[in-house]
Each structure stands twice: as structure tokens, then as C-alpha cells.
Amino acid sequence: MANFAVELREVSKRFPAPSGEVVNAVRNVTMQIRDGEFFSMLGPSGCGKTTSLRMIAGFELPTEGEVLIHGKPMGRTPPFQRPVNTVFQNYALFPHMTIGENVAFGLEMKGVPKAERDQRVKQALEMVRLPGYEKRRARQLSGGQQQRVALARALVNRPEVLLLDEPLGALDLKLRKEMQLELKKLQREVGITFVYVTHDQEEALTMSDRIAVMSGGVALQIGGANEIYERPNCKFVADFIGETSFLNGKVVAQNGRAVEVELSGGLRVRSESETQLTGGAEVSVAVRPEKMHINYAGEAANKFDGRVVSVVYIGTDTHYGVQLMGGHEVRVREQNNAPGSRPLAAEGNVVSVSFAAEAARVLTE
Ligand SMILES: Nc1ncnc2c1ncn2[C@@H]1O[C@H](COP(=O)(O)OP(=O)(O)OP(=O)(O)O)[C@@H](O)[C@H]1O
Numbered sequence: 001m002a003n004f005a006v007e008l009r010e011v012s013k014r015f016p017a018p019s020g021e022v023v024n025a026v027r028n029v030t031m032q033i034r035d036g037e038f039f040s041m042l043g044p045s046g047c048g049k050t051t052s053l054r055m056i057a058g059f060e061l062p063t064e065g066e067v068l069i070h071g072k073p074m075g076r077t078p079p080f081q082r083p084v085n086t087v088f089q090n091y092a093l094f095p096h097m098t099i100g101e102n103v104a105f106g107l108e109m110k111g112v113p114k115a116e117r118d119q120r121v122k123q124a125l126e127m128v129r130l131p132g133y134e135k136r137r138a139r140q141l142s143g144g145q146q147q148r149v150a151l152a153r154a155l156v157n158r159p160e161v162l163l164l165d166e167p168l169g170a171l172d173l174k175l176r177k178e179m180q181l182e183l184k185k186l187q188r189e190v191g192i193t194f195v196y197v198t199h200d201q202e203e204a205l206t207m208s209d210r211i212a213v214m215s216g217g218v219a220l221q222i223g224g225a226n227e228i229y230e231r232p233n234c235k236f237v238a239d240f241i242g243e244t245s246f247l248n249g250k251v252v253a254q255n256g257r258a259v260e261v262e263l264s265g266g267l268r269v270r271s272e273s274e275t276q277l278t279g280g281a282e283v284s285v286a287v288r289p290e291k292m293h294i295n296y297a298g299e300a301a302n303k304f305d306g307r308v309v310s311v312v313y314i315g316t317d318t319h320y321g322v323q324l325m326g327g328h329e330v331r332v333r334e335q336n337n338a339p340g341s342r343p344l345a346a347e348g349n350v351v352s353v354s355f356a357a358e359a360a361r362v363l364t365e
């Protein structure tokens with residue numbers, strides 16, 4: 001009995017580059033995507049997201065390793081024999097056809113009889129909240145509506161797994177946010193496994209049950225939004241997801257999870273790590289800006305003096321840049337709670353910056 005909708009087992013993909021070199025597009029990636037899951041691959045341009053997706057779809061074959069769908073090794077199975085459908089970034093609809101004809105196209109190719117075709121097109125258009133749009137033309141629809149037709153075109157085939165490659169990339173920000181919520185809702189309703197590719201961290205956090213953060217062809221960390229945000233396993237993930245200040249130093253003591261790190265310039269930071277570290281090892285302490293506070297009156301495991309170098313008031317929050325002793329700069333985000341509240345400090349002020357030990361995570365790579 002297969003537990004996973006899609007599995008990548010130690011998959012690598014190398015492309016020959018024109019210069020005669022080799023591009024390592026995907027390197028030894030292992031992923032297990034659960035049945036009914038909304039799974040995202042997230043990473044910067046060129047990190048291997050599309051290549052990974054294309055190997056699941058069967059448009060590319062792995063150089064090494066294996067792709068399994070519902071426990072079945074795909075080998076050289078061609079795309080049309082895999083129980084998956086892909087929604088591409090450029091979802092060009094056939095402009096001369098009606099919406100109904102666009103959505104029915106795949107079914108017609110497969111020889112599905114007209115009556116069943118009509119029924120399934122109707123259902124698919126209802127799913128994407130475009131009921132009764134069969135007779136309209138593609139050019140008579142807005143960008144978001146066209147995107148939904150592209151989705152209907154994939155859903156009408158009733159795939160077990162839907163692969164989506166930056167499907168909202170062409171939409172403006174507001175529409176994209178609306179579509180994110182709609183897509184997530186749709187995925188819950190139809191219960192199809194979604195494998196979603198994006199370079200937008202906020203989009204991935206909003207929609208996904210789990211996320212694979214990729215860089216340079218490697219899947220660095222796979223986990224839920226909370227896990228990846230709260231417990232990044234390396235500097236790249238900490239930096240790519242949300243905002244982080246890194247304080248570089250050396251491990252001076254460890255007692256269970258509690259780690260003391262000495263920064264250049266002599267500051268000692270009380271931080272945490274689940275792994276056993278070597279004394280003297282060079283590490284980075286990662287702290288999120290919302291977990292630091294300016295001029296906090298109470299006790300804190302870490303409290304350092306610094307000088308405010310920047311203040312940016314953005315309504316809900318104020319963002320501070322603070323230079324600590326030894327030249328370490330941190331970013332602090334304070335919520336502006338009261339209406340009309342003023343920033344806590346101005347540029348040039350000497351302030352204290354406080355944060356808890358559990359807000360400071362030790363990262364080794
Ligand atoms: N057919 C190909 N031939 C040679 N190199 C390729 C080919 N396809 C992809 N690559 C290279 O493989 C790497 C990964 O590409 P891929 O398209 O998977 O990245 P991506 O994460 O989808 O990026 P983007 O966010 O820009 O779409 C890149 O360096 C790219 O140039």
C-alpha cells in the first residue's frame with residue numbers, strides 16, 4: 001500500500017551546457033509528498049523547481065534516482081500515462097475556442113463521449129467558480145478568470161496529482177492573493193494532491209501544508225510553515241523565509257539545548273540548539289526581528305546596548321536597525337499597538353535590545 005502520492009528518491013538531473021560543462025539542476029533530492037497534501041517547492045530562480053516538477057510529470061527523466069507515483073516507479077513512463085496534470089505558468093488558452101471547448105479539449109483527445117464531456121466540463125467550471133461560462137471566449141475573461149479556466153482544464157482530467165508551476169505569476173498582487181486563498185480552498189474541497197512551485201515565500205507559507213526549500217538543486221529543508229520559520233536548519237532557509245539577523249561568533253559553552261556564543265567584540269549571546277556543538281566552533285546566531293525588543297524594562301536572557309541607525313515607520317510596525325558593540329547590526333520590529341503611537345526611539349539614540357534565549361537559534365551552515 002503506497003503511503004505517498006509522489007516520491008522522489010535520491011533524484012539528480014544533469015543537463016549538458018552549451019559550453020560543454022554540466023549543469024547540476026537537481027542534486028540528490030529526496031521528497032515524500034503525502035496523499036491529499038498541498039506541497040510546495042520554494043526557492044530562488046534557477047534552484048531546480050521546474051526541473052523537479054517536470055521529472056514528476058515525465059517531461060524530463062532523472063539522470064539518477066527514481067520518481068514514484070502512488071508507490072509505482074515511473075521509470076520511462078511517458079507524461080500522458082502518468083496520473084498527473086500540469087498547470088504551467090504560461091497557461092495559454094486557445095483564443096478562438098470557447099471556454100467550454102478549451103476545458104473539453106483534453107477529454108476530446110481521449111475520445112470521451114460528448115454527453116460525459118459536457119457534464120465534466122460543467123463540473124470543472126463549477127469547481128473553479130465559473131459556472132455557466134462555457135460559451136464565452138477566452139479573450140472575454142480577466143487574467144484571474146483565465147487562470148481559473150487553465151485550472152479547470154487540468155481538473156477536468158481528474159488527476160490524482162496536480163502539478164502547478166508558478167500558476168499565479170502573471171497576476172497582479174491583489175488578484176494573486178485572492179487566488180491563493182481560492183486555490184487552497186479548492187484543493188481542500190477536491191482532495192487532490194497539489195505540488196506547487198513558487199519563488200514567493202509568502203505564497204508558500206499561505207498555501208502549503210508542507211514546503212521544500214530549495215537552493216542550488218538541493219532540498220535544504222522540508223517541513224510545515226511553522227517548522228521552517230521557527231526552526232530553520234541552515235542560514236539559507238533562515239534568510240530566505242522571513243527576515244533574520246545573523247550574529248557571528250564562536251561556541252563557548254553548551255548545556256543541553258542552552259548554548260553560549262561569544263561574538264567578535266566580546267558580546268556573549270545566550271542561544272539554543274538541538275544539536276551537540278563543538279566548543280570553539282564558528283556559528284551564526286539567527287534572530288527574527290519580531291523577537292527582539294527595544295528598551296524592554298523586564299529581565300531578558302540577552303540585553304545589549306546599541307545605537308539606532310535606522311527607523312522606518314510602516315503603520316502596523318516600526319522597523320529599527322540597531323548597531324551593537326563590535327559592529328553587529330540587528331533588525332528589530334516593534335508593533336505599533338496604540339493608534340497614533342510614535343516610534344520608541346529615534347535615529348542616533350542609544351537603546352537596549354533584548355531577546356530570549358529561545359529566540360536565538362544557533363546555525364552551523
Ligand atoms: N533543458 C535544459 N538544459 C540545460 N540547462 C537547463 C535546462 N533546464 C533547466 N536548466 C538549468 O537548470 C537549472 C534549474 O532550472 P529550473 O528551471 O529547474 O529552475 P527554477 O527553480 O524553476 O527557476 P525559475 O524560478 O527561474 O523558474 C538552471 O540553472 C537552468 O538554467
Ligand SMILES: [Mg+2]
Pocket residue numbers: 049050051
Ligand atoms: Mg521554473
